Amino acid sequence: MISTVGTALVLGGLLAAAFGAVVGIEGGLRHRPGALRIVLGAVTAFLVCMLGANLTMVYALVTHDFSVHYVAQVGSRATPLVYTVVSLWSALEGSILFWGAILSVYVFAFARAHRDHPPTNPLLALGTMLAVGVFFSFLIAGPANPFGRVTPVPPDGPGPNPLLQNHVLMVIHPPMLYLGYVGMVVPFGIAVAALLRGQLGDAWMAVLRRWTLIPWMFLSVGIVLGSWWAYAVLGWGGYWAWDPVENASFLPWLTATAFLHSAMVQERRHTLKLWTLSLSLGSFLLTILGTFMTRSGVFNSVHSFTQSEIGPTFLVFLGIVLVVSIVLIAVRGPLLVPEGSLGSIASRETAILLNNLLFAALTFTVLLGTVFPLVREAFSGVRISVGAPYFNRMAVPLGVAILFLMGVGPSLPWGRASPDTLRRQFVIPAAAGVAVALICLLAGLRGGLTLLTFGLGAFVAVVTFREMALPVRVRMREQQEPLARAVWRTATRARRRFGGYVVHLGVVLVFVAIAASQSYVVHTTATLTPGKKFQLGPYTAQLVGLRNGVDPHRRWIAAEVDVTDGAGRHRLLAPRMNFYERSTDPIGSPAIRSAAFEDFYLTLLAFDVNTPSASFNAWIFPMVSWIWWSLPLFVLGGLFAAWPERRRARADSTDRVPVPGDARSPGAAA
Amino acid sequence: MTSVTRNRLIAVGALLVAGAALTFVAFGNIGKNLVFYWTPGEMLAQGSKAYGPTIRLGGIVQPGSLKWDAAHTHLSFRVADSDKPAAPSVLVKSMETPPQMFRERIGVVVEGNFDRSQTFTSSRLMVNHSNEYRPPKPGDGPDKWKTTVSAPTAEAR
Numbered sequence: 001m002i003s004t005v006g007t008a009l010v011l012g013g014l015l016a017a018a019f020g021a022v023v024g025i026e027g028g029l030r031h032r033p034g035a036l037r038i039v040l041g042a043v044t045a046f047l048v049c050m051l052g053a054n055l056t057m058v059y060a061l062v063t064h065d066f067s068v069h070y071v072a073q074v075g076s077r078a079t080p081l082v083y084t085v086v087s088l089w090s091a092l093e094g095s096i097l098f099w100g101a102i103l104s105v106y107v108f109a110f111a112r113a114h115r116d117h118p119p120t121n122p123l124l125a126l127g128t129m130l131a132v133g134v135f136f137s138f139l140i141a142g143p144a145n146p147f148g149r150v151t152p153v154p155p156d157g158p159g160p161n162p163l164l165q166n167h168v169l170m171v172i173h174p175p176m177l178y179l180g181y182v183g184m185v186v187p188f189g190i191a192v193a194a195l196l197r198g199q200l201g202d203a204w205m206a207v208l209r210r211w212t213l214i215p216w217m218f219l220s221v222g223i224v225l226g227s228w229w230a231y232a233v234l235g236w237g238g239y240w241a242w243d244p245v246e247n248a249s250f251l252p253w254l255t256a257t258a259f260l261h262s263a264m265v266q267e268r269r270h271t272l273k274l275w276t277l278s279l280s281l282g283s284f285l286l287t288i289l290g291t292f293m294t295r296s297g298v299f300n301s302v303h304s305f306t307q308s309e310i311g312p313t314f315l316v317f318l319g320i321v322l323v324v325s326i327v328l329i330a331v332r333g334p335l336l337v338p339e340g341s342l343g344s345i346a347s348r349e350t351a352i353l354l355n356n357l358l359f360a361a362l363t364f365t366v367l368l369g370t371v372f373p374l375v376r377e378a379f380s381g382v383r384i385s386v387g388a389p390y391f392n393r394m395a396v397p398l399g400v401a402i403l404f405l406m407g408v409g410p411s412l413p414w415g416r417a418s419p420d421t422l423r424r425q426f427v428i429p430a431a432a433g434v435a436v437a438l439i440c441l442l443a444g445l446r447g448g449l450t451l452l453t454f455g456l457g458a459f460v461a462v463v464t465f466r467e468m469a470l471p472v473r474v475r476m477r478e479q480q481e482p483l484a485r486a487v488w489r490t491a492t493r494a495r496r497r498f499g500g501y502v503v504h505l506g507v508v509l510v511f512v513a514i515a516a517s518q519s520y521v522v523h524t525t526a527t528l529t530p531g532k533k534f535q536l537g538p539y540t541a542q543l544v545g546l547r548n549g550v551d552p553h554r555r556w557i558a559a560e561v562d563v564t565d566g567a568g569r570h571r572l573l574a575p576r577m578n579f580y581e582r583s584t585d586p587i588g589s590p591a592i593r594s595a596a597f598e599d600f601y602l603t604l605l606a607f608d609v610n611t612p613s614a615s616f617n618a619w620i621f622p623m624v625s626w627i628w629w630s631l632p633l634f635v636l637g638g639l640f641a642a643w644p645e646r647r648r649a650r651a652d653s654t655d656r657v658p659v660p661g662d663a664r665s666p667g668a669a670a
Numbered sequence: 671m672t673s674v675t676r677n678r679l680i681a682v683g684a685l686l687v688a689g690a691a692l693t694f695v696a697f698g699n700i701g702k703n704l705v706f707y708w709t710p711g712e713m714l715a716q717g718s719k720a721y722g723p724t725i726r727l728g729g730i731v732q733p734g735s736l737k738w739d740a741a742h743t744h745l746s747f748r749v750a751d752s753d754k755p756a757a758p759s760v761l762v763k764s765m766e767t768p769p770q771m772f773r774e775r776i777g778v779v780v781e782g783n784f785d786r787s788q789t790f791t792s793s794r795l796m797v798n799h800s801n802e803y804r805p806p807k808p809g810d811g812p813d814k815w816k817t818t819v820s821a822p823t824a825e826a827r
Binding site for chain 2: 364372383384386606
């Protein structure tokens with residue numbers, strides 16, 4: 001019964017998407033405004049079908065209907081309710097179904113938001129997005145159908161992957177990542193519409209930029225949460241391993257970030273149009289590539305590549321999107337004539353252009369390292385992987401250069417900077433950077449690249465705060481406003497600028513945290529019997545004893561360890577090993593003693609209940625938690641920049657904060 | 671040639687040079703940082719090509735090969751292609767504390783280097799549990815965890 005309902009809904013979604021795609025693209029190409037109403041209907045039908053199919057699956061999961069293939073695969077009567085609902089996206093078929101739901105919500109939201117826009121562009125964009133919807137509903141209806149029927153009906157299922165039930169982060173991290181991934185469909189549709197029409201006006205560009213910002217924000221949050229999860233749950237003592245799955249989420253983030261910057265040049269100078277659009281197309285292509293890599297199992301072995309049913313389908317879709325993108329760029333690209341030119345060498349345009357080149361280089365190197373093993377394996381059959389040192393050696397210099405540009409770009413005016421401006425803009429931040437690096441050196445910290453990162457971090461932070469504070473000061477002086485009001489006014493008058501700088505501060509945090517935690521990490525292993533101690537840095541850890549316990553869906557053994565820090569403060573840590581009833585392998589849970597400047601990280605490696613004794617892995621990670629503290633900044637900055645501006649704000653934008661001399665305060669109009 | 675075209679040509683030229691340099695550096699770096707996935711049999715078949723690069727050696731801990739040194743800090747065992755006595759195998763030395771699941775006959779992946787003395791020095795020892803979840807086999811009752819808790823520790827020590 002549920003199988004039939006689910007499959008019917010998916011097929012309904014497939015029909016609605018196919019119909020809407022054809023009507024939308026045809027209506028857009030022939031400039032038939034009347035088609036918009038029909039397409040809006042198709043979008044709504046697609047939404048209803050996709051949400052319905054997902055709710056049907058959730059219902060099947062919650063009621064433990066093991067006659068449904070997917071439920072028999074991931075369901076279990078012993079799993080707590082939250083994880084049962086979450087198991088909607090804990091395995092392959094369910095996650096593709098969930099993809100479909102998010103896609104339909106995005107398309108619907110886009111359609112609602114731009115109903116009143118001149119209809120040609122929205123028609124083309126919606127048509128393109130629905131065409132992507134056709135692919136995904138085909139995938140759900142065919143190769144990755146979660147609604148298949150199982151006979152005989154099993155009495156119980158294995159439950160979701162234990163790793164995914166081990167931490168609450170697994171409840172939020174995947175949806176965030178999916179929201180980021182799937183959301184890239186929208187800018188793709190917008191960019192394709194611009195290319196099909198052969199023109200990119202300011203209004204459509206603003207639409208493209210906002211709809212890139214939203215998935216970009218989710219993607220940022222998803223990536224940071226993912227690394228947090230890896231750190232807090234997996235217990236291997238790290239947060240980023242340049243694993244293909246991680247790279248898959250990082251690649252579209254890189255191109256989308258590059259886009260958000262080049263879009264500023266596009267809006268300001270009306271040039272780099274084709275490049276900007278290519279970045280949008282590229283971001284979508286990389287999300288599809290990423291989904292292919294993470295969802296088809298190619299990275300486990302060659303065999304799953306040929307056996308996996310969705311792998312080839314995805315590859316075909318990837319090929320189609322790639323060909324369409326290249327053809328559009330080649331045929332329609334020349335129609336996008338630049339209407340302006342770039343400024344001089346010392347200008348913000350140049351800084352952004354360099355930033356884009358660095359992002360492109362970073363994307364290229366990460367992509368190369370990620371797909372190289374696949375290509376090599378496909379041709380020679382040799383199983384290899386590219387080690388983390390490759391990625392570190394390539395990405396660190398590029399990253400440091402990008403950090404440097406984050407301070408340079410906002411300091412430079414659009415157009416041309418006079419030597420005088422340059423001096424005035426750079427002396428104080430550069431001095432601050434040098435001072436911080438020197439202080440760190442005197443404090444006994446070593447490592448050229450690490451100190452450079454700290455110095456550049458200070459440089460960028462000073463520049464960013466200055467650019468945020470300058471218009472506030474002008475407002476306070478000229479409009480006689482109190483501080484809080486002046487801050488709010490400047491922030492809301494230039495939302496994207498303000499949001500962008502908030503995000504920059506978050507990125508500085510991440511850079512500094514990565515540099516510190518990678519350079520100054522300390523590690524040891526030890527095997528203890530009760531009462532025995534080991535020392536790591538200022539910390540002393542003493543084994544108290546082993547304890548076991550039972551939860552509804554698992555049993556666990558914890559080693560209780562009394563950890564004393566340098567100041568003599570005690571804290572009981574209990575790293576555990578969890579045994580899920582239906583899984584033969586134990587899953588560890590690290591215990592972390594987190595402080596503002598360092599984490600003491602303890603994992604239980606092995607234990608012996610008879611002796612008793614326990615073996616530990618212990619690390620000190622300096623400043624690692626600063627990475628997670630960047631999260632609120634990413635969210636705040638992203639929301640602030642993407643928030644729709646009210647009409648009123650546009651009307652009084654003529655009384656923009658007067659800033660003496662455009663060259664002096666270059667950021668004011670960004 | 672107008673100055674605009676000339677500037678454009680210079681820009682394109684510079685980009686091409688930068689791109690070529692990046693590609694060159696990237697490929698050079700990749701070549702130095704490849705990690706090979708081999709079974710003992712495959713690795714031994716490589717001959718002297720196996721000395722040097724980072725290798726992830728996957729196989730089974732050969733029964734009866736597990737030895738600790740007197741101070742209980744160095745572990746040595748043989749990793750074999752399969753649990754047949756005649757299967758090709760390699761001596762592995764590790765200074766790491768093995769994970770809970772480690773025991774004879776279990777699938778392991780050791781990362782490290784192989785050298786001319788025919789010893790594999792491991793820098794990382796992982797018990798090979800599949801990434802993908804596999805449903806329990808019939809007979810895998812919920813009590814199975816108890817045996818995994820008590821049995822392996824005694825054997826590994």
